[in-house]
Amino acid sequence: MDSGTLKLLEKQQAMMSSLHETMANQKAQRKEELEQQNARHREDLDQQRAQHKEDMAQQKLQHEEAISQLAQRLSPGASTSEATALKFDSFVKSKEKWDQYLQRFNHHLAIYGISNMEKKRACLLSWVGPETYSLLRNLFGAADVSAQTFDALTEKLSTHFKDSIHVQAARYEFYNCKMQPGQSYADWIATLRGISKDCNFTCSRDGCDQSYVDEIMRDLIIKETPHADVRRHCLTQTNPSLDDVLKVAATYVRTLETDRVIQGESSGKDTSIVNKMTGSYQKGKKPSKSNQGNFPERLKSCSRCFIDHQRKDCQYRHAVCQKCGRKGHIKPMCACLPNLVSRNRSHPSISAQCRSSPSTSINYIDA
Incomplete structure (x- = not known):
């Protein structure tokens, strides 16, 4: 090799040595920086752990102190000075009396x-x-x-x-308190008793002051009950007490619920409607004009029993009528009865069954 080539190689080797040295220095410096960062991070974590441990210990002491104070307040032997009562809510006239x-x-x-x-x-x-x-x-x-x-x-x-209580206004509210949908008789009674406190239902004779609120509540329940059967049963008694009326109402409600369970009615409809209808056909008596003119409009859909469901789902579709002897309907819906002949024209299946019935006279007997 000539001298120029040798010089060039020496120069390249010197540059490579310098580059390796620079890279080694940078690597060492980077390693030192990472070690310093890790050391600072570990120091910060140790400080946070110590602070958290101190905070937890302080909170524990505060909780123990609060529990101790509460136990002293609730202890039977706590004195008046020790028993510091918690704040009570303010009186708001619109919310309570x-x-x-x-x-x-x-x-x-x-x-x-x-x-x-x-x-x-x-x-x-x-x-x-x-x-x-x-x-x-x-x-x-x-x-x-x-x-x-x-x-x-x-x-x-x-x-x-x-x-500031107006007795007449309280009594007006009392007499207009009706049983709400979904409300039980017990809840209705509780509401009436709450209103009656301001109604002054007491005897005005000197030295008497006896309350007659139970009699007023009894009369109101009999008059305003949404269940006609409860009213009728109570009116059969000469002078029922409030407890007697409530027993009748409770028995009626339980009967309805039991009947719904037996009939499989989950929709909450009153399944005693057929019994109410058959009750109007008593032995030796004809249906009243009010019944002739009212219940056919209330009953619709099924021509076999007039309850609101499809005829194919009627439980009386295979029943034998006790009036005409035909199969497919029950006696109260028989087209042979005078008050239903005109009403059943929209149900030709029933009219056709009874049109050829040999019976010409009508005998009102129990179904």
Whole structure:
């Protein structure tokens, strides 16, 4: 090789050596930076673990202290000073009556063992709410509310709210309280009793003050019940009590439910409609004009029994009529009966069955 080539090779080797040295330095520097980052990260994690452990220990102490305080409040032997009662809700006239609020307030104080009259007065004035507190100031006028006793405050409010009750308005609400759809008789009675507290249903004779609210409720239930069978059964008794009426209603409701279970009616329809119809055909009596003109319009769809379902699903499709002897319908739907002849023209299957019946006279017998 000539001298020029040798110099070029030496120069390249020097450059390669410098490049390897630079890369080694960069690699070492990068490794050092990663080690420093890992060290800082481990230090941060250790600090976070220590802080979390300290926070958990502090929360545990706070929970134990809170449980200890609550146990002291609820303990039977806790003194009045130790039993710090939780705040009670304010009185809102539109949500509940004053006598009910006062009863709940006294129960709340009894839970925490507060019997000191001065503390009861302070709790009442603090918790009763700004509206009622302002009312107390107006009722006492120039007198200082804070100087009044607990009994004086509650008596003043009780008198005020009692005088504001309008007896006639309460009685109007009572007499217009109807049984709502889906409401039970027990819930209806509870609602009526709640309204009757303001109706003053007591004897006005001197020295009597006997309540006759049960008799008023009995009369209202008999008059306003949506179940005619309950009303009829109660009217068969000379002077039934409220308990007697409720027993009749309870028996009627249980009977309906049992009948629905037996008939497999899950839709909630009244399956006793056929019994109501057959009950109008009593022995030796003709159907009344009111029955002749009313129930055919209420019953529709099925020509065999007039209950609202398809004729192919009727349970009486294979029944034998006790009036005409034909198969396919029951006696109350027989076209031979005068009050149904004109009504069954839309059901030619029944009319054709009974048109050739040899019976010419009508005998009303039990089905």
